[in-house]
Amino acid sequence: MRPTMNDVARAAGVALKTVSRVVNGEPGVNESTAARVREAIQELGYSRNEGARMLRRGRTATIGLVIEDVGDPFYAGLSRAVEESVIRHGYLLLTGSSGEDPGRERELVRAFCDRRVDGLIVIPAGSDHTYLRPELDAGTPAVFVDRPPGPGIDADTVLCDNAGGAALAVGHLLRHGHRRIAFLGDSPSIFTATERLRGYRETLGELFDERLVTMRPATLEGVRADLDRMFALDDPPTALFTGNGRFTMTTLRALAGRWLPLVGFDDFELADLLSPGVTVVAQDPAGLGRVAAELLLRRIGGDDGPSEHLRLPVRLIVRGSVER
Amino acid sequence: MRPTMNDVARAAGVALKTVSRVVNGEPGVNESTAARVREAIQELGYSRNEGARMLRRGRTATIGLVIEDVGDPFYAGLSRAVEESVIRHGYLLLTGSSGEDPGRERELVRAFCDRRVDGLIVIPAGSDHTYLRPELDAGTPAVFVDRPPGPGIDADTVLCDNAGGAALAVGHLLRHGHRRIAFLGDSPSIFTATERLRGYRETLGELFDERLVTMRPATLEGVRADLDRMFALDDPPTALFTGNGRFTMTTLRALAGRWLPLVGFDDFELADLLSPGVTVVAQDPAGLGRVAAELLLRRIGGDDGPSEHLRLPVRLIVRGSVER
């Protein structure tokens, strides 16, 4: 169907290898010969079959990215930054969403490895990554982002400062005189949720009260029920700390009219336009993606130093949802 | 480095072809032989090299997706739907963002085709797609989404009803008594912007006034300047129609305090939580992605009927930013 190097060689009246030289810009070809080859290429509409090339060369110039959900703004931003970084180095990106399903994560990794991607960037859904051991041993580097790999796997990891961010949020509320601060976070099985809980707990110290903590998927009904329960306490919360962007939005919806001082983890579009503007602890999704990509590219380049564990800073953005 | 079928064959004491049969679940292998092969596979940690397989079979089970920007919620949603659809059919997705740059779009398409993707889904940035002709002729189907291909290229296209949506928006404002309705949209070079302008213009009829139209990138400064200019008119606008999600948000920021009845094209997260809630014409990004993916899969499956041009409906979501 499509013309091959052989077709070009025949058309130009040269040997296969000469075409290869021209296509790859290798030296040692007479300019007039090269011109004839280029002409034939043009004529036939030849384009190199990268699949064949890669089979021969042993590298695919492809990186596999497993994220939680491309549809989520946080991961979409991360994704974009990864793409931006790797494409500049001549790599393409195979992407897939795990949808928080460990099985799916594993299938994607498997499919990517079967295609011999040169490296993997994974936002893990599961907590067991021993299945990756053979791939790592076979020389396919992997970088974990946003959450660390399960036990027994020693790979590069880029996280953000979850506990520190929670401390920032809670500290801000404490400074505004709050002593009853509720935490609404994701399921404890999710690493970031647990880390944020830890930061919250440690910062509250004596003030910690487990009745003011709820951890579960961010459904509107769930959050409503939890808030109702907390508000019915003798000593109800006077402020809220929401554990991620999704939770912040869901909580704002659940409050519907009522209002309570609030700090959310994760910045989000329009946080500044709500009234009052929502004070948040902002992560840097693009930064996570960029750093992870650069680390991976270094590994692909041959850096086999000890695995790195990076933690990116977060920052508090005060917008008024605490002071009003 | 990694074990090959040959290694497995040697380890199991069978011929290469027998391993191939087992790996591919082909019939005609003795169960005891098959068991020995499977054992060797396990032992060596063999996994099939899909690249080699594809070279031989002539198809890659990969689809290339060129979008504008994965970081944008609209395209992220579309992207996710495409992924969902194709993965169910055993395909993986190569993705890239054009960033509204025709050159980059072309490079991505080229890179995807060099890897012999089985099909392309493109949200075009440019307006000339004749470069795709050879690929289409070579049998690589392409589906255009959100915007049509440039002239001279006859490919499947999935759009949403841009003009109809604009008519819905403007009609809604007219019914609320507005006669001076401004349109703030993207650059005229962008298909959707021009289509929405057309719907706006046709619905306004005699009421159309070009001084109430501005089309340019959605920068805060630009929108501010345009609004100031319009408000300074003898007959200033009493309502706004914003041409896409980004514009709606930018306009809300530019208004900063001031308030004007407004309808936006594109739904967006938190549109309901702003006060007042923002009335929008909602597209269905996931629908666009799903329909495009299904159409492409049909083409890959061999359907070579005449090219299809689908237009998905939009709907008005009334939230209060007009009635207040």
Add this chain to the structure above:
DNA sequence: GTGAAAGCGCTAACAT
């Protein structure tokens, strides 16, 4: 039921 040989489109190593 099993295997040997050819070849997918390319690059690497070695002639000439």
Add this chain to the structure above:
DNA sequence: ATGTTAGCGCTTTCAC
């Protein structure tokens, strides 16, 4: 400066 040969890891064809 150009060409020949082998082989990447697999599937296809055909023979036993």
